[in-house]
Amino acid sequence: MSIEAFHQDILQGIPKVIPAKKEYELSINHAPKRKAILSRDEKKLALRNALRYFPKEQHAELIEDFLNELETYGRIYMLRYRPDYTMFARPINEYPGKSEQAKAIMLMIQNNLDYAVAQHPHELITYGGNGAVFQNWIQYRLSMKYLAEMTDEQTLAMYSGHPMGLFPSHKEAPRVVVTNGMMIPNYSKPDDWEKFNALGVTQYGQMTAGSFMYIGPQGIVHGTTITVLNAARKISKANETIKGKLFLTAGLGGMSGAQPKAGNIAGCISVTAEVNPKAANTRYSQGWVDVLIDDLDELCNRVRIAKEKQEVVSIAFIGNIVDVWEKFDKENIFVDLGSDQTSLHNPWAGGYYPVGISFEEANEMMANNPDLFKEKVQATLRLHAAAVNKHTAKGTYFFDYGNAFLLEASRAGADVMAANGIDFKYPSYVQDILGPMCFDYGFGPFRWVCASGKPEDLAKTDEIACAVLEEMKKRSPEEIQQQMADNIQWIKGAQENKLVVGSQARILYADAEGRMLIAEAFNKAIEKGEIGPVVLGRDHHDVSGTDSPYRETSNIYDGSRFTADMAIQNVIGDSFRGATWVSIHNGGGVGWGEVINGGFGMLLDGTKEADRRLKMMLHWDVNNGISRRSWARNEGAIFAIKRAMEMEPNLKITVPELVEDALVDGVFEKASV
Ligand SMILES: NC(=O)c1ccc[n+]([C@@H]2O[C@H](COP(=O)([O-])OP(=O)(O)OC[C@H]3O[C@@H](n4cnc5c(N)ncnc54)[C@H](O)[C@@H]3O)[C@@H](O)[C@H]2O)c1
Numbered sequence: 001m002s003i004e005a006f007h008q009d010i011l012q013g014i015p016k017v018i019p020a021k022k023e024y025e026l027s028i029n030h031a032p033k034r035k036a037i038l039s040r041d042e043k044k045l046a047l048r049n050a051l052r053y054f055p056k057e058q059h060a061e062l063i064e065d066f067l068n069e070l071e072t073y074g075r076i077y078m079l080r081y082r083p084d085y086t087m088f089a090r091p092i093n094e095y096p097g098k099s100e101q102a103k104a105i106m107l108m109i110q111n112n113l114d115y116a117v118a119q120h121p122h123e124l125i126t127y128g129g130n131g132a133v134f135q136n137w138i139q140y141r142l143s144m145k146y147l148a149e150m151t152d153e154q155t156l157a158m159y160s161g162h163p164m165g166l167f168p169s170h171k172e173a174p175r176v177v178v179t180n181g182m183m184i185p186n187y188s189k190p191d192d193w194e195k196f197n198a199l200g201v202t203q204y205g206q207m208t209a210g211s212f213m214y215i216g217p218q219g220i221v222h223g224t225t226i227t228v229l230n231a232a233r234k235i236s237k238a239n240e241t242i243k244g245k246l247f248l249t250a251g252l253g254g255m256s257g258a259q260p261k262a263g264n265i266a267g268c269i270s271v272t273a274e275v276n277p278k279a280a281n282t283r284y285s286q287g288w289v290d291v292l293i294d295d296l297d298e299l300c301n302r303v304r305i306a307k308e309k310q311e312v313v314s315i316a317f318i319g320n321i322v323d324v325w326e327k328f329d330k331e332n333i334f335v336d337l338g339s340d341q342t343s344l345h346n347p348w349a350g351g352y353y354p355v356g357i358s359f360e361e362a363n364e365m366m367a368n369n370p371d372l373f374k375e376k377v378q379a380t381l382r383l384h385a386a387a388v389n390k391h392t393a394k395g396t397y398f399f400d401y402g403n404a405f406l407l408e409a410s411r412a413g414a415d416v417m418a419a420n421g422i423d424f425k426y427p428s429y430v431q432d433i434l435g436p437m438c439f440d441y442g443f444g445p446f447r448w449v450c451a452s453g454k455p456e457d458l459a460k461t462d463e464i465a466c467a468v469l470e471e472m473k474k475r476s477p478e479e480i481q482q483q484m485a486d487n488i489q490w491i492k493g494a495q496e497n498k499l500v501v502g503s504q505a506r507i508l509y510a511d512a513e514g515r516m517l518i519a520e521a522f523n524k525a526i527e528k529g530e531i532g533p534v535v536l537g538r539d540h541h542d543v544s545g546t547d548s549p550y551r552e553t554s555n556i557y558d559g560s561r562f563t564a565d566m567a568i569q570n571v572i573g574d575s576f577r578g579a580t581w582v583s584i585h586n587g588g589g590v591g592w593g594e595v596i597n598g599g600f601g602m603l604l605d606g607t608k609e610a611d612r613r614l615k616m617m618l619h620w621d622v623n624n625g626i627s628r629r630s631w632a633r634n635e636g637a638i639f640a641i642k643r644a645m646e647m648e649p650n651l652k653i654t655v656p657e658l659v660e661d662a663l664v665d666g667v668f669e670k671a672s673v
Contacts, residue, residue, distance in 0.1 A: 001085045007096040009083055010106075013145035014138055018058055021065065021080045028115070029278050031123040032350040033367040034074025037194045043070060049200040050076045053138045074367075075198055077123055081137035087121065088114045089503035092451035092533055095148070101175045101580045102147040102156075104451055104535050104603040107503070108212035109133060109144070111449070117216045117502040119254050124161075126214045127254025129346045131206025131588070132180075134161035135197070150175065160203040161210070172613075174575050178583035180205025181592065188586060188593035190348065204587045207540035211583035211599045215447060216501035217258040217288065219539055222490055222509055223434070223445055224262035227401075229486065230433045231337050232268065235397045242268045244310035245336035246303065248328065249401070250274065250321035252283045256341035260289040260314030265490075265497060268337075269306045270314045271299065273321035275353045275362075280318045286501065294318040296327045303333055322355040322380055325387035335391050338398040339429070340384075344408045345591035347377055352408070354380040378412035385414035392426070400428040402541075402551040404590045428554045435555030440629050440636030442511035442622045442644075443483050444542035448522065450504040451603070452532030458504040459495060460531050465508055465518045466491045472514060479639055480511065487514075507539075512622035512644065519604060519614040526606030534604045535580075536614070540588065540597035544570045544625025548595035558632040564596035566628045571598035573620045578602065578613025619648065627653045 001009075024030075038046060050066045051059050066076045089111035095103040111117060112133045118126045124134045134140045143163040146156050155169040156176045181202050183192065196202040208214040232242035245268045249259050252274035260283070263270030272289065274280040283289045290313050293299045299317050306313050317324055321340065328335060343351030353362050354376035365373045384405075392398050400406045406424040409416045418425050430439070438444065450457035466488060473484040487509050494506060510518060525531045538545065546552040547564040554561065568584065575582040579600035588597050602617065604610045623644050629637035633656050645651050 003094055006085050006090075006094070007148075009085060010096055010144045010148050013142055014053060015081070015141075018061055019080050022082060024079075025122070028122055029120055029282075031073070031120040031125050031129075032363055033072070034198065035194050035349060035367070035370050036071075036074060037191065038070075038198050042195070042199060043067070046070060046076060046199050050078065050136070053142070070198070073123070075123070076136060076200060078136040078138050079122060081141060082122060083137075083141070088116075089449070089453065091453040097148045097150070099147075099150055099152045099175060100533065100605055101152060101603050102150050104533065105176055105212060105581055105601065106144055106147050107451055108449065108535060108601060109140070111503040111505075112209060112212050112214050113140070114502045117214065126206065126209035128206040128209070128589070129253075129343045129349065129351050130193075130204040131209030131214075131254070132161060132203045133209055133212065135200055135203045136161075139163060147176075160201070160205070171609075172578060174579050174581050176581035177575065178205070178211055178581065179585075180210040180583065181586035182584065183586055183593075185593075190592050193587065193592040194349075204592060205583065205585040207546070207585065207588040207597050208537075208599065210585055211540070211581075211601070213447070213537040213539070213599055213601055214254075215449065215503060215505035215507065217255060217261070218499035218501060218505065219445065219447060219507045220255040221258040221261050221265070221497075221499060222507045223539075223541070224258050225265045225490065226438065226486060226509060227429050227433050228262055228266040228268065228337065230437055231397060231399060231429070232266065234432070235336065242266055243312075244307060245269065246271065246307065246334065247337040247339075248324065248335045249339045249341060250324075251341035251343070251403075252276075252279045252289065252316060253341075253343065257283045257288055259341060260316065261497070261499075263314050264290070264312055265493065267312050269303065269311060271303060271317060271324065272314070273317045273319060273324045275318075275320055275359050277318050277359070280316050284316060287498065289314045289316040291315045292318065296323060299324070300327065300331050300333060303328075320353060320355040320380075322384045322387060325384065325391065329387060329390045334394065335396045338388060338391060338396050339401045340405045341401045341403050342405070344404040345587075345589055345594070347404075347408050348374055352377055352380070355383060356380075381409045381412040382414040385409045385416050389415060389425075398426045399432060400424065400426055400550075402428055402430060402548075402589060404550065404594070407550055407590070428551060430551055430554045436634070436636055438483060438509060439543045439552070439625065440555075440634045441480055441483065441640045442543055442626050443480075443487075443509045444622070445507055445539040446510045446515045446518070447505060447507040447537050447539070449535040449537070450532060451535055453504055454532065455500075455504055457531040458500070458506060460525065461522060461534065462491055462494055462506060464521045464525060465506075468517045468521055469510070469514060472517065477643070479636070483509070483511075511640075512619060512626070513647070515622065516615055516618045519618060520611060523604045523606055523611050523614060526604055528606075533606070536602040536604060536618075538599060538621075540585070540599045542599075542625070543622050544628070545599050545621075546589075546595060546597035548590055548597065551590050551595065552597075555634065556629065556632045560628075560632060566625060567596045567598045570621065570624050571600070573624060574598075574600045574617055577617035577620050579617055619651075623651065631656055633658060
């Protein structure tokens with residue numbers, strides 16, 4: 001399609017003439033049929049809600065089609081309105097519009113729906129099974145039209161994918177404010193999502209999907225590499241390295257697909273089980289996993305060879321993870337590191353597949369017999385935990401990968417509770433690794449996208465970022481030397497590791513100072529014409545963006561981990577400090593009702609205004625979380641916030657006084673209570 005035709009398609013918004021129905025393409029990975037949850041009256045309401053986007057005279061023609069979608073898929077996606085042009089992040093100057101900032105947002109939206117990036121592109125799901133960019137194709141079309149028409153003195157308000165409209169604002173305001181799945185707290189159970197999403201009034205934005213900041217599995221490779229590396233460091237004896245160690249896990253989906261690649265970069269042997277052959281084949285064809293095996297005996301043989309030769313190799317097993325844990329136990333194959341990245345934040349709708357039945361059978365049961373499906377999932381979780389327990393008894397280090405594995409296993413009655421009956425037997429990766437080693441010091445998944453779409457721009461930004469970090473490392477305190485070294489090694493190997501899927505994007509863990517200095521250097525390079533504009537962002541899975549008691553804030557021990565003030569403060573603070581767009585979500589990662597998370601996007605265009613904004617916003621975006629972590633008495637964060645105050649005299653933070661344990665314990669004995 002020519003650029004002119006592409007522009008016209010965007011500017012028309014909702015087509016005047018109803019387009020022909022589209023064929024259901026079997027080659028595309030589709031979302032599973034959603035649970036039928038609406039009553040007859042609620043179905044009528046869902047239809048009224050869908051039809052309010054269209055002129056009255058079209059209702060009669062559309063209503064049957066929409067009812068058919070609701071009955072067939074459990075949702076109204078308005079599939080016939082899916083555009084005919086190829087979906088991918090075009091260079092920024094190929095978008096229609098009056099605002100460069102709005103064009104950057106269009107680019108990011110299209111990247112999140114690119115077939116190479118999105119998990120279920122036709123259902124507008126980017127990752128995580130439910131992580132939606134929009135609820136339906138009309139919301140997409142309308143939003144793109146608004147973005148193409150808006151000026152820098154307007155802001156688009158988006159309610160869970162629905163573009164409410166353009167409101168007058170000002171140049172320093174965000175161009176888009178996104179809220180996803182924000183519910184009155186008592187209406188935030190998983191079935192509430194099923195119901196209100198089917199009604200078309202809310203959506204699950206996951207983390208970066210509903211904020212247009214997902215950049216493919218690369219975004220997570222870095223974090224996973226850091227996690228696997230540090231997990232191995234934790235269990236290694238002196239003079240031992242990660243070489244020859246076996247990492248067993250599950251999931252080759254959106255984020256989990258990064259595990260084999262991360263295993264290779266960290267330098268170990270990894271086995272990743274995946275029940276969906278399509279997902280496994282996708283990762284294999286992208287070169288993200290080295291070997292595909294669907295036979296358990298063959299898998300054992302291959303692992304034995306890899307161990308003997310101390311290979312760096314990633315193996316995908318097409319099948320259920322529970323079978324692998326059990327088989328390795330029987331065959332006495334020692335697993336050094338174990339985890340799981342099935343989508344247990346979404347256990348009843350395709351996130352976790354029961355053992356003993358085929359993938360197809362499971363999909364059928366999920367839609368037609370959800371109660372039995374739930375029973376099977378819970379029975380599988382009990383087997384899963386029992387098999388893991390056998391391995392940990394032999395010395396395996398197992399950690400929860402923030403996918404609610406331990407939470408759901410405990411709910412299923414599996415043996416995963418610690419002796420005190422409150423905590424889990426195993427730590428989460430944030431409690432043991434990412435929290436104390438990274439987040440408390442401000443290190444988190446900073447990322448950028450080169451809006452020119454040019455690989456050479458990405459290469460230049462890699463060089464710039466590396467030079468900044470190397471300079472910083474020379475004067476960094478001992479406490480963060482290891483993180484700096486890991487991040488420099490990452491950025492040096494980034495090109496060689498061929499991580500780009502979709503837009504020309506890069507992820508790099510960096511602290512507040514690192515993010516600001518790198519962004520400032522990019523902005524200067526843009527001003528000099530060395531590179532085109534750059535979109536900055538981050539995962540919500542970060543220092544300050546997310547309140548999630550079993551994940552990002554699981555290493556907060558002052559009782560405040562069940563509060564969500566930090567995430568809300570963060571997104572409000574970002575929005576008046578210069579973010580181009582902000583978003584705040586319920587759900588994401590660990591499940592609906594279990595987390596509040598937020599993020600931002602920021603366009604760097606080489607101007608002085610961009611320089612001012614980046615400094616002000618990135619400083620807050622990281623230090624907000626450090627201050628909260630410091631107030632919770634986290635040692636690394638107390639160190640980091642004191643250092644931040646030395647660097648910025650206008651930063652004045654309340655630092656906690658530490659109370660002696662003996663005093664607190666003793667007071668009860670004295671008072672005999
Ligand atoms: N990578 C990270 O850094 C990170 C961090 C925090 C949380 N997580 C969590 O990891 C989970 C996975 O994320 P995703 O984007 O990859 O989700 P996804 O749904 O795209 O992928 C999960 C994959 O697991 C497979 N699967 C389900 N049950 C299985 C089973 N029993 N055996 C083998 N395979 C099975 C599914 O077929 C699917 O492909 C999410 O809950 C996410 O929140 C990941």
